[in-house]
Amino acid sequence: MSNSIDRQANPLPVLSAHHIDPHSYPDGVAFLDGQYLPMSQARISVLDWGFLHSDATYDTVHVWNGRFFRLDLHLDRFFGGLEKLRMTIPLDREGVAEILHNCVALSGHRAAYVEMLCTRGASPTFSRDPREAVNRFMAFAVPFGSVANAEQLQRGLHVAISDKVRIPPASIDPAIKNYHWLDLVRGLYDAYDRGAETALILDFNGNVAEGPGFNVFCVDDGRLSTPAVGVLPGITRRTVFDLCADAGLAVTAADVSVVALRRSDEVFITSTAGGIMPVTMIDGAPVADGKVGAITRRLMALYWQKHEDPAWSSPVRYP
Numbered sequence: 001m002s003n004s005i006d007r008q009a010n011p012l013p014v015l016s017a018h019h020i021d022p023h024s025y026p027d028g029v030a031f032l033d034g035q036y037l038p039m040s041q042a043r044i045s046v047l048d049w050g051f052l053h054s055d056a057t058y059d060t061v062h063v064w065n066g067r068f069f070r071l072d073l074h075l076d077r078f079f080g081g082l083e084k085l086r087m088t089i090p091l092d093r094e095g096v097a098e099i100l101h102n103c104v105a106l107s108g109h110r111a112a113y114v115e116m117l118c119t120r121g122a123s124p125t126f127s128r129d130p131r132e133a134v135n136r137f138m139a140f141a142v143p144f145g146s147v148a149n150a151e152q153l154q155r156g157l158h159v160a161i162s163d164k165v166r167i168p169p170a171s172i173d174p175a176i177k178n179y180h181w182l183d184l185v186r187g188l189y190d191a192y193d194r195g196a197e198t199a200l201i202l203d204f205n206g207n208v209a210e211g212p213g214f215n216v217f218c219v220d221d222g223r224l225s226t227p228a229v230g231v232l233p234g235i236t237r238r239t240v241f242d243l244c245a246d247a248g249l250a251v252t253a254a255d256v257s258v259v260a261l262r263r264s265d266e267v268f269i270t271s272t273a274g275g276i277m278p279v280t281m282i283d284g285a286p287v288a289d290g291k292v293g294a295i296t297r298r299l300m301a302l303y304w305q306k307h308e309d310p311a312w313s314s315p316v317r318y319p
Helices: 002-009 071-084 093-107 150-155 182-193 235-247 258-262 294-308
Strands: 029-032 035-038 056-064 067-069 112-122 134-143 157-165 198-202 215-220 223-226 251-253 266-271 275-282 313-315
Touching: 029 093, 035 093, 056 071, 067 093, 067 294, 071 093, 071 112, 071 235, 093 112, 093 134, 150 275, 157 182, 157 266, 182 198, 215 235, 215 258, 223 235, 235 251, 235 266, 235 275, 235 294, 266 294, 275 294, 294 313
Parallel strands: 157 198, 157 275, 223 251
Antiparallel strands: 029 035, 029 134, 056 067, 056 112, 067 313, 112 134, 215 223, 215 266, 266 275
16 A cells, blocks of 8 residues: 555656757767767667677778878777677778768768777667677767867976876777776876876786876887887887888887886877877976977877878878
8 A cells, every 4th residue: 555655646747758968068970870970969778788798899090181190090990800800890991981981971060079989789689698689880070189288288298107007908909999997097096196187007927017098108218118018009109110211210119118218318109099298297396307208299190290291191182
């Protein structure tokens, strides 16, 4: 009797016919299920394994002055990740490239952050067998964003080294770009708690690994080095190797200890989201004299010059 009275006093809520999204999104265009949509309309199911289990791979390329930068390398890595994760999409490289071009052209952005991604998808029966999920490809283009803002690019980032450990490569192949970021996010909060602007975390041997969305380089006596183990082989990281080859600079991938990084002559980070970005403070202490180094500035200039080079970039086909 009491249950009946309670139900009459508190009837069930009305079942909405559709979802009304109260949130705001950046201006951009997404591709989903064969449709080009405003970013605010791009959604996935809460039952998608990409959301429930972080079972997804992705890649991000940027557009600068209306040109994609090193798109072929990003496509290589994306399709490599699909193969390693046993995902399939009904598109080849040219098909994905066309969708990315369309997202940018429809958005009208001349400087854009462009992402391609594939989730494991959802099972029609909510099966726990990943083979029964329908893989789902998506893409989007939004305004270009950088790890470092304009002020930080001028005076250098302030970084803290967290004791959090990056997921080891025996567990997740770092060459597969993925959304397993909880170690990186915890490192970020460590950095914020210590008054820094971003973080670096460690590899399983206690050496420096990488940060949230970026690799790190140090310069000593004119020679560059970057962590070799347990890190994403970033496209901008590879670009630094290519730029060094052109400029006659020595660069190597090797273990980088926390002590060595702190004692370096110069430090910078690399990411598609921002390019080559200087670091001038680590754990509250200046890197060398606390100013952006000459080699870092030289590589930053070379990096942006390459964005106009047809061998390194390709134009967006705007209407």
